[in-house]
Amino acid sequence: MPDIFVADQKxxxxxxxxxxxxxxxxVAERLLGERKPNRTRTFNILxxxxxxxxxxxxxxxxxxxxxxxxTQLKWMVMGIIGIGVPAIFIWVPILDFLPANYQLMxxxxxxxxxxxYIFENFISWFYQxxxxxxxxxxxxxxxxxxxxxxxxAKIDNIEDVTYRQGGVMRAVFNFGDVVMQTAGAQRExxxxxxxxxxxxxxxxxxxxxxxxxxxxxxxxx
Amino acid sequence: MTPFDKFLQLLVKGWRxxxxxxxxxxxxxxLFIYFxxxxxxxxxxxxxxxxxxxxxxKPLKIAAYCLTILAAGAFILGIxxx
Numbered sequence: 001m002p003d004i005f006v007a008d009q010k011x012x013x014x015x016x017x018x019x020x021x022x023x024x025x026x027v028a029e030r031l032l033g034e035r036k037p038n039r040t041r042t043f044n045i046l047x048x049x050x051x052x053x054x055x056x057x058x059x060x061x062x063x064x065x066x067x068x069x070x071t072q073l074k075w076m077v078m079g080i081i082g083i084g085v086p087a088i089f090i091w092v093p094i095l096d097f098l099p100a101n102y103q104l105m106x107x108x109x110x111x112x113x114x115x116x117y118i119f120e121n122f123i124s125w126f127y128q129x130x131x132x133x134x135x136x137x138x139x140x141x142x143x144x145x146x147x148x149x150x151x152x153a154k155i156d157n158i159e160d161v162t163y164r165q166g167g168v169m170r171a172v173f174n175f176g177d178v179v180m181q182t183a184g185a186q187r188e189x190x191x192x193x194x195x196x197x198x199x200x201x202x203x204x205x206x207x208x209x210x211x212x213x214x215x216x217x218x219x220x221x
Numbered sequence: 222m223t224p225f226d227k228f229l230q231l232l233v234k235g236w237r238x239x240x241x242x243x244x245x246x247x248x249x250x251x252l253f254i255y256f257x258x259x260x261x262x263x264x265x266x267x268x269x270x271x272x273x274x275x276x277x278x279k280p281l282k283i284a285a286y287c288l289t290i291l292a293a294g295a296f297i298l299g300i301x302x303x
Contacts, residue, residue: 051274099241101302105248108295112255119262119288123281127269140272146265148272 027206028060028134042066043195052131052138053150063132063203067125068175071193075121082114130191132200134207137180139189153182153189155211161204163197180204245303252299256292263289 028046035046044050044064052061086107089095095103124142131138137158141149158180165176176197180189194200222230266285270278 047275049274049276053272098244102244102248105299105303108298109248109251109255112252112292112295115288115291116255116258116262119284123262123266123269126275126277126281127273129273131273142265142269146261148268150272 026134027203027210028062030206031062031203042068043199052140054152055133056135059136060134061131062134062207063130063200065130065132065191065194065200066128067193068173068195070169070173070175072121072125075118079114079118079121082110082117086110130189130194132204132207134210137189139191151189153180155204155207156215157183158204158208159183161201161208163201165197178204248303249296249299252292252296256289256296259285259289259292 031045035048042065044066045062047061047064050061050064055061095106098106127140127142129140131140134155136152136154138150138152141151143149160181161178163176163178165171165174170176173195175193175195178191178194178197178200181187182189191197191200263282263285266281270282
């Protein structure tokens with residue numbers, strides 16, 4: 001008896017991914033072309049060789065954010081001025097009443113304090129980061145030398161993402177605050193002085209959509 | 222002069238504070254505190270690097286150790302020249 005309908009014998013390998021709503025470009029895949037290598041960038045897309053505490057095996061870091069360098073100008077300028085301060089004593093002999101060896105020690109002490117000041121400020125800025133992964137957001141804060149705070153929220157718990165950008169400096173250098181309202185224990189996450197806040201909000205919204213899509217497809221981790 | 226008066230005079234003369242000695246003690250104390258602080262910085266960088274691993278972990282750890290060496294060197298210099 002002749003067959004009325006003969007099924008196509010082609011492989012179904014490709015079709016598995018292309019079916020309705022099954023195949024889509026993830027945020028990580030889309031951002032791959034925008035990745036730029038720099039160790040101290042403030043806006044890091046898919047940073048290389050960066051991992052954080054409690055990171056899951058398959059979890060991908062989408063964004064690593066630090067405060068814009070303009071927000072750090074205060075200690076940078078103070079540091080540069082500090083380098084030249086001892087030169088003032090050449091013209092204004094305030095320390096002349098001290099013996100020569102004491103003057104030398106005062107100079108050594110001054111530069112030691114200056115080095116500590118610059119180093120402390122740099123590491124505080126460098127390690128105080130906000131991480132957005134494909135699953136959650138993580139806020140890492142080091143308030144002082146011995147205090148660490150790590151708070152996180154699942155992306156599907158984020159209800160609202162907004163940003164504000166006010167002031168001349170913020171408009172010129174394109175940085176601002178991003179506020180995320182969550183349904184979790186910590187109600188609000190705020191990233192202060194982050195570069196390109198509009199892009200952060202856009203990426204967050206895309207990640208939220210991706211998470212909803214994964215939920216619909218039953219791919220939730 | 223009674224023995225008690227002599228004892229009092231010895232106490233007063235013996236405990237007379239010299240401004241130079243005081244300055245030396247102050248400077249050495251400051252340098253010692255700085256050395257302790259540099260050790261805390263090493264610990265802190267280590268803790269930060271454990272929390273988030275980045276490409277700059279190694280250079281920053283080396284810088285923290287250099288700060289400690291510098292602090293120890295300054296303390297020894299203080300003992301020698303003051």
